[in-house]
Amino acid sequence: MSGAQPWGFTDDRGTEPGAARVPERVVAYVRAGAALLDLGVRPVAVYGSGHDGPGYDPAKAGGLEAAGVPYLGPGRALDEGVLRELRPDLVVDVTYDGKSPYALDEAVADRLGVPLVALSVGNELTLPEILGRFGALGASLRAGAPVTGDPSAAGPSAGPSAGPSAGSAVGPAGVAEAEAVLRGVAGRTGLAVLALSGAGPDQVHLARPQAWPELARLAALGVRLLDPGPGPGANWLTADWGRVAELGPDLILFDNRFHAVPPYETPPGTRLAAWNPETPPSPAAYARFFRELAEALAA
Template identity: 75%
Template structure:
């Protein structure tokens, strides 16, 4: 896609965005930036959220570090001068409520005069729909479209290859899940006294795991739409055979779980790309097969 073409995109808030030419310089929230990188769009910079610090969280970074994409700091404490120096044509964030960008105050983009795209990662969309929306944005920004040929291999179809790899990972996980029957608990550690237990249907990727046959544990009634907050004794009492633990830097490792419980890292902010989820599904399939 030529950068001289007019550009338009409607984000998941229903906001119609446009520019006189296709945006070439993309600044994005880390999760969105890692997904776009996987999909063929390299950001000129990424920023974090309120959970993040002054350095890029390796659990969330995907391929951003290896690609040399600069980290501009946590979003709501971001130095606007640093963002301005990146000369973005567009900013890409995520939204959990379909109303507001998650990590960056929209007023920042308004002061820069730059369109801000917010794509949903909440449970109003299924995981395949979320992946589809990020693919659509990447295509609008000039990523290799489905069916495009490369100079080295005129018959190559990168998008089809990514889809096939994800489908193979899903099939492998479905087959292992059907045999194992292991009860899986997803959680985020908050120190020795507290843990947040994920409600599977509140998380598109966990809900999708359930569709693939993974036996996910519901933490039970109580406050919290996405998490039930309690203590580690409560987590042990749910008798998980495998724990998906939040591997982001702000989370803590599990405390006091029985020695027989298997542990597998889980990033609740996995980049919404086929490649990232194929990797996650394969890791989980290996853990369930042990």
């Protein structure tokens, strides 16, 4: 990649940052950075969210740590001097509301004079659309072609120029294959699945399936996801562990991020499978998740 071509990209806030050449020094939110690495774009550094600590969360790191990509700590507490020394020419974050970057104050990028791209991971887009948006961004950073972003177009598999992480050669076809496997297993077993995030011995957050693009995708593939029922909370219903027993899941998808806690109480015979609500939005990461869930359902 020569970097001599002008570059542009329209993000999911409608912002249209551009540059005289293709950005080569990308700093990203860890979820976005792990996806970009899978897509063949190696960030120079990544940062976390307010849930993250001073070191990598293994559930969220993807291939970043193994690839030697530095982690700078939570985005809202970034040392701007350290960030300036990295000489970034693009910041990539995610957005849940289509208005603001999630993990970094946009004023930081403004002070550095660096464009910021924020891609949606909320439920206003389907999972295939989200994967397509990240694929389009990755393609623009590899090839330098100005992209306005067609959310229906999934990006190509990782190119050789940026050192993709292990498994990054998985493209849309690999996701389709994994989905076909999962669809078949879900149809045969018919097991009831509950997604949750543990908050302690007396509290648990139960996911509302249609509020999460990947859970909505699982439902579309025939996975029988349990809804926690009425109550406050758009994404989660907060309850006690007794509610889990009342719902009677056959399999629990538990949040395996560092800040969540393992399930305290599960109905006898209930299976467990890990779920990262911040899975990197790349074909490789989701193909792996779908296959792991298929294995858990079939066990």
